[in-house]
Amino acid sequence: MTAIALQCLNVSVEFGALRAIDDVSYDFARGLVYGLIGPNGAGKTTLLNVLAGRLLKHKGSVLCEGQDMSSLAPYQRATKGIGRSFQITQIYPALSVLENLRIAAQIKHSRFVPFWISPRYDSQLATDIDAMLELTGLTAYRDNIAGTMSYGLQRALELGVTLLPGPRILLLDEPMAGIGHHEIDGATRLIQTASAGRTVLLIEHNMDVIMSLSNRIVVMSNGSIIAQGTPDQVKADPTVRSVYLGEDESS
Ligand SMILES: Nc1ncnc2c1ncn2[C@@H]1O[C@H](COP(=O)(O)OP(=O)(O)OP(=O)(O)O)[C@@H](O)[C@H]1O
Numbered sequence: 001m002t003a004i005a006l007q008c009l010n011v012s013v014e015f016g017a018l019r020a021i022d023d024v025s026y027d028f029a030r031g032l033v034y035g036l037i038g039p040n041g042a043g044k045t046t047l048l049n050v051l052a053g054r055l056l057k058h059k060g061s062v063l064c065e066g067q068d069m070s071s072l073a074p075y076q077r078a079t080k081g082i083g084r085s086f087q088i089t090q091i092y093p094a095l096s097v098l099e100n101l102r103i104a105a106q107i108k109h110s111r112f113v114p115f116w117i118s119p120r121y122d123s124q125l126a127t128d129i130d131a132m133l134e135l136t137g138l139t140a141y142r143d144n145i146a147g148t149m150s151y152g153l154q155r156a157l158e159l160g161v162t163l164l165p166g167p168r169i170l171l172l173d174e175p176m177a178g179i180g181h182h183e184i185d186g187a188t189r190l191i192q193t194a195s196a197g198r199t200v201l202l203i204e205h206n207m208d209v210i211m212s213l214s215n216r217i218v219v220m221s222n223g224s225i226i227a228q229g230t231p232d233q234v235k236a237d238p239t240v241r242s243v244y245l246g247e248d249e250s251s
Pocket residue numbers: 015018020038039040041042043044045046047
């Protein structure tokens with residue numbers, strides 16, 4: 001197995017006259033957490049969309065564990081081990097926590113055994129769901145209707161839904177967006193737990209959170225990667241300070 005989990009090779013994206021991604025090449029090593037930062041409009045979500053297969057009209061290539069997957073749709077990339085969560089929560093709000101997780105668990109297993117046939121399958125499903133309820137801290141909320149819960153719990157559920165198919169690579173787009181201050185520590189711990197043994201690309205505007213969770217920081221501006229390194233290296237980089245972190249220095 002290659003040590004590189006995900007690779008962008010000369011990726012460019014244009015929206016009309018706007019070049020949202022400008023010839024980006026980058027290797028994401030297996031098992032590391034990458035924090036993607038940069039000013040609004042830098043191209044972070046667009047890059048995640050390219051990697052997840054939601055934006056197929058791009059130049060250059062995307063490789064997953066050495067295989068070119070540039071033309072694969074999101075569901076095909078999911079079968080290659082790529083999981084994606086969104087800025088805006090993508091759960092079924094009218095269904096219970098359990099029902100949301102059950103749907104995700106069925107996606108994991110349905111390729112192998114029709115779910116209405118095998119009792120063993122059903123018990124495997126239940127085991128997976130129970131483990132995910134435990135991991136996400138949602139056991140006590142299993143019968144709650146998802147859309148009635150706090151935003152922090154909904155984000156935890158969304159992460160559970162993303163994790164249930166067993167992705168080796170996680171693309172997380174602002175997993176803290178909209179959650180209350182009191183829920184940030186819990187959400188940070190959950191992402192840390194979910195990241196173990198996985199390659200993670202994380203977009204997050206909370207600098208303390210992203211610096212504490214990431215092994216590497218990749219800084220984007222105007223569609224390009226302008227710096228990368230460990231959190232300490234990036235914090236000390238003068239270009240980054242003037243382009244991005246400088247905005248926070250006064251605060
Ligand atoms: N579907 C689209 N059509 C046209 N322009 C788009 C589209 N998606 C993104 N853009 C533009 O591409 C640029 C990069 O957007 P992107 O959302 O990737 O930035 P970002 O770094 O994720 O920003 P933010 O931190 O605000 O989410 C922006 O100028 C944005 O307006």
